[in-house]
Amino acid sequence: xxxxxxxxxxxxxxxxxxxxxxxxxxxxxxxxxxxxxxxxxxxxxxxxxxxxxxxxxxxxxxxxxxxxxxxxxxxxxxxxxxxxxxxxxxxxxxxxxxxxxxxxxxxxxxxxxxxxxxxxxxxxxxxxxxxxxxxxxxxxxxxxxxxxxxxxxxxxxxxxxxxxxxxxxxxxxxxxxxxxxxxxxxxxxxxxxxxxxxxxxxxxxxxxxxxxxxxxxxxxx
Ligand code: DC
Numbered sequence: 001x002x003x004x005x006x007x008x009x010x011x012x013x014x015x016x017x018x019x020x021x022x023x024x025x026x027x028x029x030x031x032x033x034x035x036x037x038x039x040x041x042x043x044x045x046x047x048x049x050x051x052x053x054x055x056x057x058x059x060x061x062x063x064x065x066x067x068x069x070x071x072x073x074x075x076x077x078x079x080x081x082x083x084x085x086x087x088x089x090x091x092x093x094x095x096x097x098x099x100x101x102x103x104x105x106x107x108x109x110x111x112x113x114x115x116x117x118x119x120x121x122x123x124x125x126x127x128x129x130x131x132x133x134x135x136x137x138x139x140x141x142x143x144x145x146x147x148x149x150x151x152x153x154x155x156x157x158x159x160x161x162x163x164x165x166x167x168x169x170x171x172x173x174x175x176x177x178x179x180x181x182x183x184x185x186x187x188x189x190x191x192x193x194x195x196x197x198x199x200x201x202x203x204x205x206x207x208x209x210x211x212x213x214x215x216x217x218x219x220x221x
Contacts, residue, residue: 005121005122005123006119006120006123007032007123007124007140008119008123008124008125008126008136008139008140008141009023009026009032009124009125009126009139009140009141009142009143009218010126010127010131010132010135010136010139010141010142010143010194010197011023011125011126011127011128011131011142011143011145011214012127012128012129012130012131012132012133012142012143012144012145012191012193012194012197013127013129013143013144013145013146013191014129014146014147014152014176014179014180014183014184014191015038015152015176015179015180015183016147016152016153016155016156016176017145017146017147017152017202018145018147018155018202018207018210019127019128019145020034020036020038020127021207022145022207022210022211022214023036023125023126023127025207025211026125026211026214026215026218027124027125029215030123030125030218032122032123032124032125033073033118033122033123033124033125034076034124034125034126034127035073035115035118035119035124035125035126035127036073036078036127036128037111037115037126037127037128037129037131037135038098038127038128038129039073039078039086039089040071040078040111040114040115041098041101041102041107041111042078042089042090042094042095042098043071043078043080043085043089044066044069044071044098044101044107044110044111045089045094045097045098045101045102046080046085046088046089046094046097047065047069047080047081048062048065048097048101049093049094049097051065053065055097055100055101055103055104059106062104062106062107063106066106066107066110068081069081069110070082071111071114072114095175095179099178099179099182099183100182102129102182102183102186103182103186103187103188105188108188108189112134112135115128115131115135116135116136119135119136129183129189129190129191130189130190130191132144132193132194132196132197133189133192133194134189137194140221141198141217141218141221142194142196142197142198143197143198143199143200143214143217144193144194144197144198144199144200145200145202145210146199146200146201146202147201147202147203148203149173149176149177149180150173151202151203151204152176153169153172153173153176154169156172156176157169157172160172198217200213200214
């Protein structure tokens, strides 16, 4: 039943709430595909940066680029026009650009079409900001995962310190707050909880406990 075609689990929430960590574990356990929609917005942002297309560029120029852009996943890798960009989409420059370019209607329209097609072919767990509200309003199970900005920043900081010991907690918190603001204040499909989404506040919970809560709700669906 779980791997049935068209079974869709939507996980929305702000950045750093742990959505992708939990979604990957569950997708593995259930044997279904994990679709990281944030990675798709990041791939478009990378291509815009590489082509010198800014967020206030001529819509015709952006439209031309998007018409010749493909974003897909294979073996857990993010493919931009067939090329693995999994590492290149995780830089600070791409993070910043994605936070802004994801507000552009042309970008959202392009990616939502691709996302819906991915969820029609197979059973999926999809995470992002507008999955339960916009991409799949009729998803079989919807979650809204949150955590306080301080908790999200301290998790992110712990990860980042391994690569760069000079990074400060305050800088990480400020970046999270800026992204929260951009995500929830854009005109088109801002981050909001769907009325029928199950809200999970992960403050103080470890990965196993959060996974167990979601697993139980998916199994009962
Ligand atoms: O989840 P993430 O940080 O990788 O997402 C990158 C950016 O894309 C982030 O600024 C929010 C945006 N995004 C979005 O607008 N809609 C989605 N469904 C997923 C991500």
